[in-house]
Amino acid sequence: MSDDITKIINELHIYEKKLLKELEKDENITPDKIAENTGMDIKSVMSAAGSLASKDIIIMEKDVEEHFQLTSDGALFADEGLPERRVINVLKEKKQIPMKDLMGAAGLQKFEVNIAMGWLVRKNWAKIDKGVISITEKGENAFNNLGSDEELLSILKIKHIINPFELPNNLLKGLNELKNRKNLLKDTKKVDHSFKLTPLGSKILETGITIKEQATQLTHEQLESGEYEKLSYRPYDINAESPNIFPGKMHPLRKIIEEIRDIFLNMGFTESDGDILNSAFWNFDSLFQPQDHAAREMQDTFYVKNPARVDLPDEELVERVARTHEDGGETSSEGWGYKWDVEVAKQSVLRTHTTGISTKYLESHEPPFKMFSVGRVFRRETINYKHLPEFHQVEGVVAGENINFQNLLGILREFYKKLGFTQVRFRPAYFPYTYLSIETEVFFEEKDSWIELGGAGMFRPEVLKPLGIDTPALAFGLGIERLAMLRYDINDIRMLYKSDIKWLRELPLDKGIKLD
Numbered sequence: 054m055s056d057d058i059t060k061i062i063n064e065l066h067i068y069e070k071k072l073l074k075e076l077e078k079d080e081n082i083t084p085d086k087i088a089e090n091t092g093m094d095i096k097s098v099m100s101a102a103g104s105l106a107s108k109d110i111i112i113m114e115k116d117v118e119e120h121f122q123l124t125s126d127g128a129l130f131a132d133e134g135l136p137e138r139r140v141i142n143v144l145k146e147k148k149q150i151p152m153k154d155l156m157g158a159a160g161l162q163k164f165e166v167n168i169a170m171g172w173l174v175r176k177n178w179a180k181i182d183k184g185v186i187s188i189t190e191k192g193e194n195a196f197n198n199l200g201s202d203e204e205l206l207s208i209l210k211i212k213h214i215i216n217p218f219e220l221p222n223n224l225l226k227g228l229n230e231l232k233n234r235k236n237l238l239k240d241t242k243k244v245d246h247s248f249k250l251t252p253l254g255s256k257i258l259e260t261g262i263t264i265k266e267q268a269t270q271l272t273h274e275q276l277e278s279g280e281y282e283k284l285s286y287r288p289y290d291i292n293a294e295s296p297n298i299f300p301g302k303m304h305p306l307r308k309i310i311e312e313i314r315d316i317f318l319n320m321g322f323t324e325s326d327g328d329i330l331n332s333a334f335w336n337f338d339s340l341f342q343p344q345d346h347a348a349r350e351m352q353d354t355f356y357v358k359n360p361a362r363v364d365l366p367d368e369e370l371v372e373r374v375a376r377t378h379e380d381g382g383e384t385s386s387e388g389w390g391y392k393w394d395v396e397v398a399k400q401s402v403l404r405t406h407t408t409g410i411s412t413k414y415l416e417s418h419e420p421p422f423k424m425f426s427v428g429r430v431f432r433r434e435t436i437n438y439k440h441l442p443e444f445h446q447v448e449g450v451v452a453g454e455n456i457n458f459q460n461l462l463g464i465l466r467e468f469y470k471k472l473g474f475t476q477v478r479f480r481p482a483y484f485p486y487t488y489l490s491i492e493t494e495v496f497f498e499e500k501d502s503w504i505e506l507g508g509a510g511m512f513r514p515e516v517l518k519p520l521g522i523d524t525p526a527l528a529f530g531l532g533i534e535r536l537a538m539l540r541y542d543i544n545d546i547r548m549l550y551k552s553d554i555k556w557l558r559e560l561p562l563d564k565g566i567k568l569d
């Protein structure tokens with residue numbers, strides 16, 4: 054216990070100690086007096102007191118004192134008498150006054166007439182009948198006797214301010230009567246604080262507190278001379294509550310993109326990128342996607358008006374691609390058997406996938422290589438909880454003599470495993486540019502379902518040959534937003550783009566399955 058007390062004392066702020074010392078000298082000391090004695094300002098006294106109270110060392114008591122003063126109407130009535138009194142003074146002799154003569158007869162101001170009549174009747178000092186006011190017996194008696202309200206009024210006239218607790222009962226009655234009248238009194242409330250030691254507080258004082266100046270900021274000299282060793286320091290309460298701080302951090306989508314980049318870089322891939330504004334040639338034609346393919350339709354693809362056409366690469370390459378579309382060119386394929394149109398290939402589009410980056414890379418690099426790329430893609434989708442017209446893909450291509458379908462499955466499995474998804478499966482799919490083609494799905498336990506995350510396959514010779522590649526090449530293009538939704542447990546893809554500050558602040562970025 055005494056250990057605890059010492060600990061509490063050690064953690065007291067110097068202002069708290071000063072306040073306690075003052076209380077030790079005089080247990081009825083006021084906050085103002087403490088401020089005066091210690092040289093602290095009153096705010097510091099009150100906050101030290103608040104802090105002591107929160108630690109149960111003192112109790113803060115609040116005394117609210119109410120005082121009453123006269124308003125200007127009140128002061129007028131105190132000087133001249135209440136309006137009904139002034140009427141009685143005249144009625145005592147006249148016995149009756151016609152109502153219309155009241156103002157002149159009793160010397161009332163206009164606003165006092167109604168007040169006088171009201172209270173004459175309420176106090177039963179007069180009766181009104183057919184426009185004539187006549188005095189009652191009670192009124193006769195009142196002539197010589199001041200009411201308690203009037204007595205209080207005359208006291209207020211001299212004292213100006215009174216505290217109800219100081220009044221005897223009869224005057225308290227008078228106060229209540231005056232309070233019931235409109236506009237005669239105003240009250241002011243004064244709050245006084247007083248401090249009482251709790252048993253813990255008394256114990257602390259018994260143990261004894263010493264006030265030593267404490268070092269708050271060390272100077273270079275104090276450190277150098279070793280003086281810091283002799284200074285006294287106030288210990289910190291490391292369990293004290295602290296405000297929440299929300300430092301800047303990476304956006305969750307950016308975070309997962311960075312993770313994905315790390316994974317591929319660590320797997321020995323080279324990063325590449327491409328333009329968002331692309332020619333249909335790179336986006337579609339280089340991928341052996343026929344010019345009447347459904348994916349090229351206006352309702353799926355954003356065609357750009359300005360520039361409406363994009364320059365094509367060198368003519369020989371274009372020619373090789375054209376021939377492959379028409380009759381298979383140098384490949385053993387028969388092609389699509391239609392007349393290829395260079396104008397269609399020149400159309401400018403917002404890339405619908407990142408696979409065009411891979412064909413461009415294949416065209417300008419010699420295998421063997423492993424390339425990946427992360428980028429935004431655009432499709433004409435109606436916005437809903439699952440779809441956005443722009444999203445991210447991670448694209449990859451691996452080309453070399455011995456590259457095969459097994460390698461593709463292995464790379465995909467490895468990639469998802471590193472991201473924390475261990476159950477991956479592949480389903481047959483179709484893309485015009487790959488054979489074999491697959492869709493990859495990962496199993497998401499919390500939803501107990503398989504979720505489709507992207508396409509992959511072995512590039513067809515119709516793609517590779519015109520680009521000058523003679524080795525096999527595997528390729529994949531995987532959605533990133535869906536992975537982010539699984540990782541951060543959100544059901545609506547829009548959350549990733551909404552800048553919901555509460556969600557962003559509270560989301561733990563390291564959430565997710567731990568990597569090995």
Ligand SMILES: N[C@@H](Cc1ccccc1)C(=O)O
Pocket residue numbers: 405406407408484487507508509510528529530531
């Ligand atoms: N480009 C395809 C994915 C894919 C990439 C590479 C090979 C096969 C498929 C898509 O957008 O879904």
